[in-house]
Amino acid sequence: MRPRSCLVSSSFLLCSTLLLSTTVARAQDVAGAPVVSAAQPSDSPVAQAPSVEEPATPAPAEPAPAPVPVTVEPGARPTPPVPAAVSQARSKIDLFVTAYGELLFGYHNYGLNQNRTGGAQRDSRLEFDTTRFVLEMKGMLPDYGLEVEVEVEFEHGGTGTAMELEYEEFGEFDQELDKGGEILVEELFISKKLGDNAALAVGRFYVAVGTLSEFSRPTDYLGTIRDEAETGIIPNTWDEMGVRLRYKFPWGLRLTGQLVNGLDSTGFSSQLWAVGGHQRRFEVQRATDMAVVFRADVTHFDGFIFGVSAYRGDTTRNRPKPDLVKSCEQANDREVAPCGYVSAPLTLLDVHLSVAKGPWSAKGMVMYGHLKNADLVSQRNARLSNLLGVIRTPVSDNALAAWGELGYDIASVVGLSNSHHLLPFVRYDYVDTQYKPRAELFDNPRFRRTVYTVGVAYNLLNTVYAKLDFGHRRMGSNAFRPENTLRLATGFNY
Numbered sequence: 001m002r003p004r005s006c007l008v009s010s011s012f013l014l015c016s017t018l019l020l021s022t023t024v025a026r027a028q029d030v031a032g033a034p035v036v037s038a039a040q041p042s043d044s045p046v047a048q049a050p051s052v053e054e055p056a057t058p059a060p061a062e063p064a065p066a067p068v069p070v071t072v073e074p075g076a077r078p079t080p081p082v083p084a085a086v087s088q089a090r091s092k093i094d095l096f097v098t099a100y101g102e103l104l105f106g107y108h109n110y111g112l113n114q115n116r117t118g119g120a121q122r123d124s125r126l127e128f129d130t131t132r133f134v135l136e137m138k139g140m141l142p143d144y145g146l147e148v149e150v151e152v153e154f155e156h157g158g159t160g161t162a163m164e165l166e167y168e169e170f171g172e173f174d175q176e177l178d179k180g181g182e183i184l185v186e187e188l189f190i191s192k193k194l195g196d197n198a199a200l201a202v203g204r205f206y207v208a209v210g211t212l213s214e215f216s217r218p219t220d221y222l223g224t225i226r227d228e229a230e231t232g233i234i235p236n237t238w239d240e241m242g243v244r245l246r247y248k249f250p251w252g253l254r255l256t257g258q259l260v261n262g263l264d265s266t267g268f269s270s271q272l273w274a275v276g277g278h279q280r281r282f283e284v285q286r287a288t289d290m291a292v293v294f295r296a297d298v299t300h301f302d303g304f305i306f307g308v309s310a311y312r313g314d315t316t317r318n319r320p321k322p323d324l325v326k327s328c329e330q331a332n333d334r335e336v337a338p339c340g341y342v343s344a345p346l347t348l349l350d351v352h353l354s355v356a357k358g359p360w361s362a363k364g365m366v367m368y369g370h371l372k373n374a375d376l377v378s379q380r381n382a383r384l385s386n387l388l389g390v391i392r393t394p395v396s397d398n399a400l401a402a403w404g405e406l407g408y409d410i411a412s413v414v415g416l417s418n419s420h421h422l423l424p425f426v427r428y429d430y431v432d433t434q435y436k437p438r439a440e441l442f443d444n445p446r447f448r449r450t451v452y453t454v455g456v457a458y459n460l461l462n463t464v465y466a467k468l469d470f471g472h473r474r475m476g477s478n479a480f481r482p483e484n485t486l487r488l489a490t491g492f493n494y
Helices: 004-031 177-182 374-381
Strands: 094-110 122-141 146-155 163-166 172-175 183-194 198-206 239-248 253-261 290-298 304-313 346-357 360-371 398-408 420-432 448-460 464-474 483-493
Touching (some): 183 239
Antiparallel strands (some): 146 183, 183 198, 253 290, 304 346, 346 360, 360 398, 420 448
16 A cells, blocks of 8 residues: 555646646647647547638636735744755765675485484485575664664575475475565664664664674674574574664673564474574564563673673463463453463573684584473473464473584685685584473483584685585484585675
């Protein structure tokens, strides 16, 4: 639907055009020139000029419009009219557009079904992926301290729905309902500076936990993919809607506070813990349960950033239906959840580190998560409809993730100029999505994964890059077959 202002403007423009056409036609009539009706088809013969015997009678001229009287208060000076060019002037807008894209080629020596007894079967398969293309735009009004930022991500080179195999759901084919997220608006917010050190933002932005909220671009990390530990328990580059306040102390302490919509506990599962709680299945995010985020980073030391972050938010009232409620006698059936909801708050804590000093590059993080009443969430999730498109496996009370990578730039050693960076690196990922679960939940070792990765990352001026690495994944028990992956990634970052 077009905005009302547009309709009014369009109507005014149409009326102005008709009046102008009428005026021109009348002027031509007065001059005795031939007139072609605007309603006449273009292929119709041209109207003949009036004959000498029957001269056209000139139409009476329209009286000139009377001047509009201007009332001036006694003693007051009339205000001169404002020129149109001045009235439409506005402040300068600084516009910045950046983008990055990723292509991924992978070889795997294991089958897709990792839930078999003894682990995935031996296999030899290739996968190619147009992983993502991200476009980011910033519009700034520096005179007013305002900034608008928009980031749109195109994943896997397509749009619409797609089929996927859910081996955790007994190998069912599943229509991936979140494919509306194939084109994702990951950031869209308006930010206002409050003095020299503070900024307030409203809209959609990254949740300030972990490392990927700060280092999500492919040139920010060394591996061909983002770390498997962090993305194994929380959404990958997690974004939500809400309010954000940042404050930076002059001596290098940066504080971030956020109030955002919470997760949806219907998406929690055994293998991916809270990853599926990211609300993408419906057009509108539920925000009855809000979450509070706090982050502190120390940037005082050149090349070092270290800090902590915390997240806490309930997950019950953001479920699509009010189906995780308490029961009581004499409940009022005219009220939704008359006895209240079962509380299932999610808590996340992490410590993180980033180093970019000389030829050294390193990152690391440890994250712990806890879900209260995970047993009740699991019982209710087991009865969810297939059409909801969620994995209905039990969710653990706790989860633990840790990862780190270390690289050293040898470009100058091999004779490359300063424009090049060549970093051999090692990476370690550990994730346990059933870390110290409740007594009645089997602590399945296949959800305890360790990945050892070695590789090399190259980039030119931090714009064009190529990476090659080899990953060896082991489960929590030798009963499961290890999995090996060889990946090549390339892309750009402008």
